[in-house]
Amino acid sequence: MFHKEGYKIIVISLVIFTGLILVANRFLDKNWLFYLIAIVLGVLLYLVLQFFRNPERTAPNDTNVLTSPVDGKVVVIEEVYEAEYFKDKRLQVSVFMSPLNVHVTRYPGGGRIAYSKYHPGKYLVAWHPKSSTENERTTVVVTTDKFGDVLYRQIAGALAKRIINYAEEGQMVVQGDDSGFIRFGSRVDLYLPIGTKLDVKLNDVVKGAQSIIASI
Secondary structure (H helix, E strand, C coil), X not given: CECHHHHHHHXXXXXXXXXXXXXXXXXXXXXXXXXXXXXXXXXXXXXXXXXXXXXXXXXXXXXXXXXXXXXXXXXXXXXXXXXXXXXXXXXXXXXEECCCCCCEEECCCCEEEEEEEEECCECCCCCCCCHHHHECEEEEEEEECCCEEEEEEXXXXXXXXXXXXXXXXXXXXXXXXXXXXXXXXXXXXXXXXXXXXXXXCCCCEECCCCCEEEEC
């Protein structure tokens, strides 16, 4: 199953792959160079398909927990000052996605969208300390029953050139539902109330909609 944001790129990739294989077959007579080209093209096509995969995930749909919004590795856990929405100290948990991770973004908790805003910006590497405030990004706040306002921020990386965000202010959303997509490597930051009990630690590998980030 593939994400709808990848349909166009997948079709274009298949057409290019087929065309190049036909040309190579015609002029190279299936010698070693033909097979080398076929292998390289096959690997590239496989990577495109891997990037846009959208596996079905069943979230716990539990108001007492927050799930990871994306697949990846936990690279930051620290108290920071969040200047855009809360304007006070929050507990930041950041998940870094490599180009091989599933890049679907999912709501960490259910509730009402209180805030949703896009910010143009730079394309620093996703693990750069200033990427949270200087890179292209979207900020979304979900008002949940148990955790109050939970902010997550999609952040573009050096390769990510398009952030898709489906969250609209006033919309009611369900934990684990598709909230957007980021193309080609990036990270997502979660901002939680100080004192929130975390169920992850640095360098943990997490899965969107399934791994528990925090619980009550």
